[in-house]
Amino acid sequence: MTIDVIGVSKRFKSFTALDNVSLHVRSGELVALLGPSGSGKTTLLRIIAGLDWPDEGEVQFDGVNALDRSVRDRNVGFVFQHYALFRHMSVFENVAFGLRVRKGADKLPEAAIREKVNELLHLVQIDWLADRYPGQLSGGQRQRVALARALAISPRVLLLDEPFGALDAKVRKELRRWLRHLHEELPVTSLLVTHDQEEALELADRVVVMGHGKIEQVGTPNEVYDHPATAFVHDFIGETLALPAQVRSGRLFVGERALTLDSQGAADGPARLLTRPHDVEFAAPDEAPFSGRVLAVRTYGPLRRADIEIAGENGPVVVEAAIPHNEVLATGGRVGLLPRRYRVFGASA
Numbered sequence: 524m525t526i527d528v529i530g531v532s533k534r535f536k537s538f539t540a541l542d543n544v545s546l547h548v549r550s551g552e553l554v555a556l557l558g559p560s561g562s563g564k565t566t567l568l569r570i571i572a573g574l575d576w577p578d579e580g581e582v583q584f585d586g587v588n589a590l591d592r593s594v595r596d597r598n599v600g601f602v603f604q605h606y607a608l609f610r611h612m613s614v615f616e617n618v619a620f621g622l623r624v625r626k627g628a629d630k631l632p633e634a635a636i637r638e639k640v641n642e643l644l645h646l647v648q649i650d651w652l653a654d655r656y657p658g659q660l661s662g663g664q665r666q667r668v669a670l671a672r673a674l675a676i677s678p679r680v681l682l683l684d685e686p687f688g689a690l691d692a693k694v695r696k697e698l699r700r701w702l703r704h705l706h707e708e709l710p711v712t713s714l715l716v717t718h719d720q721e722e723a724l725e726l727a728d729r730v731v732v733m734g735h736g737k738i739e740q741v742g743t744p745n746e747v748y749d750h751p752a753t754a755f756v757h758d759f760i761g762e763t764l765a766l767p768a769q770v771r772s773g774r775l776f777v778g779e780r781a782l783t784l785d786s787q788g789a790a791d792g793p794a795r796l797l798t799r800p801h802d803v804e805f806a807a808p809d810e811a812p813f814s815g816r817v818l819a820v821r822t823y824g825p826l827r828r829a830d831i832e833i834a835g836e837n838g839p840v841v842v843e844a845a846i847p848h849n850e851v852l853a854t855g856g857r858v859g860l861l862p863r864r865y866r867v868f869g870a871s872a
């Protein structure tokens with residue numbers, strides 16, 4: 524099932540939560556909506572689900588307007604971070620719920636319900652927990668139940684809002700791999716809301732980066748990471764090291780030293796050169812465009828990072844650079860920084 528969001532805007536009083544958002548999701552895709560808190564991800568998901576309505580624009584499933592269909596008629600499954608299970612029902616009954624409440628011709632006979640629930644519990648690998656109650660499960664197990672419950676109605680669209688948000692890092696990682704597998708086995712189009720870039724990049728076929736109610740970029744994980752369309756995307760995805768520069772007559776300068784300006788270009792004036800900590804090499808201070816004083820050296824497992832204070836447009840700025848294996852850096856010493864790959868955006872971008 525394809526999903527089309529066409530020119531959707533949503534305001535809460537005078538606040539614009541979604542500003543003319545358009546998006547096409549292909550059938551069978553797993554797309555992540557990624558963005559900082561308040562960027563409009565959940566609002567967009569709720570509108571697609573039928574839990575909320577846009578002020579303007581349209582949502583289509585397989586090219587047909589979905590806005591005049593109720594939540595139930597849209598045939599979507601949801602999993603939310605805090606989408607509570609029914610505490611007084613066993614795991615089995617929680618999963619069976621969506622099938623039991625069906626009416627008329629859609630209602631399955633009891634034997635078919637039992638077979639379907641057993642299949643689902645097997646699929647999400649918790650068949651052995653069928654008789655337990657939610658209070659007797661771990662957070663990860665509960666989210667598997669929530670997913671099985673969402674899948675019970677055989678949705679063609681699966682909407683996941685921070686489904687693993689409340690879980691610890693290790694369980695998150697495990698469930699995320701497993702969700703990817705599951706998605707591949709099912710004929711379903713999935714939209715996942717997350718503010719965790721690692722989750723989005725690892726799981727999704729394509730990532731939609733949202734900021735301030737707008738879509739900043741849509742692309743594969745590699746595209747948004749390696750070719751960020753805006754400074755916002757560069758800053759938000761992966762680690763960013765921002766260095767001050769100037770564009771003069773279409774050429775890029777750091778002090779009096781000219782650097783290659785990427786094709787994207789930027790208007791004349793103060794600019795920000797954005798790079799990744801691991802795309803910066805260390806060099807002798809007088810041979811590099813940037814130089815500064817090492818304020819601190821830190822080690823995180825296999826990674827070493829240095830805080831380096833360099834001269835900025837408006838006084839000193841501290842940047843964090845990755846230290847290569849063979850580099851010896853002493854706190855207080857001077858060091859040159861040579862960005863190997865970078866993008867240039869206007870200073871206000």
Ligand SMILES: Nc1ncnc2c1ncn2[C@@H]1O[C@H](COP(=O)(O)OP(=O)(O)OP(=O)(O)O)[C@@H](O)[C@H]1O
Nearest residue numbers: 535538540558559560561562563564565566567718
């Ligand atoms: N019912 C509402 N009434 C008023 N404002 C709302 C309502 N729902 C959302 N908002 C506002 O709209 C903006 C977008 O909210 P939304 O929940 O879509 O963001 P989000 O990107 O999902 O954020 P988070 O990652 O924190 O969940 C926020 O500023 C929020 O406060």
